[in-house]
Amino acid sequence: MNVLREAEYRSVLAQLRDPQQRSWILLNPTSIGDTALVCAFARAFTRQHGHGITMVVPPDHMAVTKMYPNRFLRVLTADRNIQTHIINNYLDMDRFEIDVPICAHPYDHGDGRSDNLMYLFKYxxxxxxxxxxxxxxxxxxxxxxxxxxxxIPAEWDVEAEQIAQQLGMVKGKSVIIFPSNSSQHPQFPDVFWSTMAARLRERGYMVFTNMKGGNFHPKTMPIAGTTPINVDMHQALSLVRYAGRTISGAHGMQFLQLMGGQYAQMTVTMPIAKAFTDLQLNGRQYHSTAFMAQYMYPELLVNTPFAEFNVPFDGTEEELKRIAIAIADESFNDPSRVNRVERDGSSFLDAHRDWLQTLVGPISASLS
Structure with a gap:
């Protein structure tokens, strides 16, 4: 390492290391869901490794760390490009040492292919x-x-309830749709979303479209026939609890809400080609099971009112309308609804409920 790079690295360490005591330094440069999962493992991490954690997150993820009080010695913010610069230029990804920054995302560890082990679910x-x-x-x-x-801090619940009342949201009889995504997933045609919203209204629901967050959106926002709403990260779990139902793409905000588990029903729409071909994302190859909670985080689904649907983004208008209506109607026997099964045809979640439920904490009490 040349003199200038060494000086920069020492400066980075001086900013990240706690001046009073040793700590683990975890860098979180990616999505909401990834940061939330590292936060969710923080208690187990300190029990396993000792010492406290210096948690480094993008500024817009601070709310996630506040949902995990008393887990961290310190929480620092750094933009994603700064974190990735540190990771790409200064870290030996095989090192796992206290007081040395660690990338808390699997892409860069070892041979960088640990996430490829998820691909085995294809077979x-x-x-x-x-x-x-x-x-x-x-x-x-x-x-x-x-x-x-x-x-969720009590004051966030109060704030969310005030917002809901200002919007005229009917408690327990509303739906918030989160259609946007920060990953470049294929988008569904507008007819899918508008058909779903119309059916939900026929069933007596108030329907809202979250306009905030995500880099990729449906062509028309808000979804036709819905009320636009800007949901901040710290309000999302409380607002969904108040509304009752959420319909969402597979993304970090959806994962955070799933971790909370405080909703009457969650439905996830997964953009999967009719031929179930693989998806190229961030230069990597993924099978369709990479979208599916029942394969990726099944412990979060035990005793939870959750359903996920394969939605062919390249399907015909008739196919998309049929699935949209099935989702709105909560027709969970529809063939497009995913149900992971064992070889004998039994439900994977039912067959493994005993050990899966030990891998996640209990759901907190609902908003009164």
């Missing part, structure tokens, strides 16, 4: 590693390390 019977287990492995945690649920 029934060959196994595969879930996303949550990839993170357990990366953080060097026991395989039975439990995920902690987020805790």
């Amino acid at each position: 029934p019977g060959r196994g595969g590693l879930s996303l949550t287990d990839v993170f357990r492995h990366m953080l060097r945690l026991p395989w039975d390390a439990a995920i902690d649920r987020p805790q």
Whole structure:
């Protein structure tokens, strides 16, 4: 390392290291869901490795860390490009040492292919590693390390209830749709969303479209026939709890809400080609199971009113309308609804409920 680079690295360490005591330094340069999962493992991490954690997050993820009080020695903010610069220029990704920054995302560890183990789910019977287990492995945690649920400060609940009342949201009889995504997933045609919204209104629901967040959106925003709403991250769980139902793409905000588990029903729409071809994302190849919670984080689904649907983004208008209506109607026997099964045809979640439920904490009490 030349003199200038060494000086810059020493400056980075001086900013990240706690001046009073030693700590683990975890860098979180990616999505809401990834940051939330690292936060959810923070208690298990300190039990396993000792010492406290200096948590480094993008400024817009601070709310996530506040949902996990008393987990961190310090929380620092750094833009994603700064974190990735540190990761790409100064870190030996095989090192796992206290007081040395660690990338808390699996892309860069070892040969950089740990997430490829998830691809094995494409071949029934060959196994595969879930996303949550990839993170357990990366953080060097026991395989039975439990995920902690987020805790919502009381003042956030009060704020969300005030917003809901200002919007005229009907408690327990409303739906908030989160259609946007920060990953470049294929988008559904407008007819899918507008058909769903119209059917939900026919069923007596008030329907809202979240306009905030995400880099990729449906062509028409807000979704036709819905009320636009700007949901901040710290309000999302409380507002969904108040509304009752959420319909969402597979993304970080949806994952955070799933971790909270405080909703009457959550439906996830997964953009999967009719031919179930692989998806190229961020230069990597993924099978369709990479979208599916039942494969990627099944422990979060036990005893939870959750459903996920394969939605062919390249389907015909008639196919998209049919699935949109099935989702709105909560027709969970529809063939497009995913149900992971064992070889004998039984439900994976039912067959493994006993050990899955030990891997996640209890759901907190609902908003009164």
